[in-house]
Amino acid sequence: GQQLNQSPQSMFIQEGEDVSMNCTSSSIFNTWLWYKQDPGEGPVLLIALYKAGELTSNGRLTAQFGITRKDSFLNISASIPSDVGIYFCAGLKEGSNYKLTFGKGTLLTVNP
């Protein structure tokens, strides 16, 4: 079953605010991925992390691979209305035959 704990489940913020969300697990992961799903669409990859401690940015998004390899964080700075959607973390464990484990998602609402 699901082994990734993603929090918060939902967030309501004002435009311009910064956002933080995270995923934790009791298991070690070799790769962390962050996806965004727009309403009515499939998820799209935002950031991929491959090494413990890695910090990677993609525009206003920054993600980090925790040094324990059991967690990851996603930050969005200066949010805008089009940031609305569901954000998923996903992890890949060694020996998992490339089967990704997904978190349950964080629903982000941005009030203009």
Add this chain to the structure above:
Amino acid sequence: NAGVTQTPKFQVLKTGQSMTLQCAQDMNHEYMSWYRQDPGMGLRLIHYSVGAGITDQGEVPNGYNVSRSTTEDFPLRLLSAAPSQTSVYFCASRNAGAYEQYFGPGTRLTVT
């Protein structure tokens, strides 16, 4: 490239009916997967394939069959639909050795 395509976009079935959800990709990806998305549950893996002629079960395979006769196509069959199979279904593909999965737009299935 069209990427990953799914048909139909919406479907309503009666309990006990059968149907096939179609998925095709034109990126020559070896790996293809089927997920279902339910509110508060994130994405759960149903079946996956690592190449033509090779399929395996994911986290929630019961009630679903798959086959992979070509690299491009990966249909998902519901032999006898049940209300518990009401969900949004996503097909995804990626290259072997790569972590980025490309998702299709989804099929919203309702079983009454």
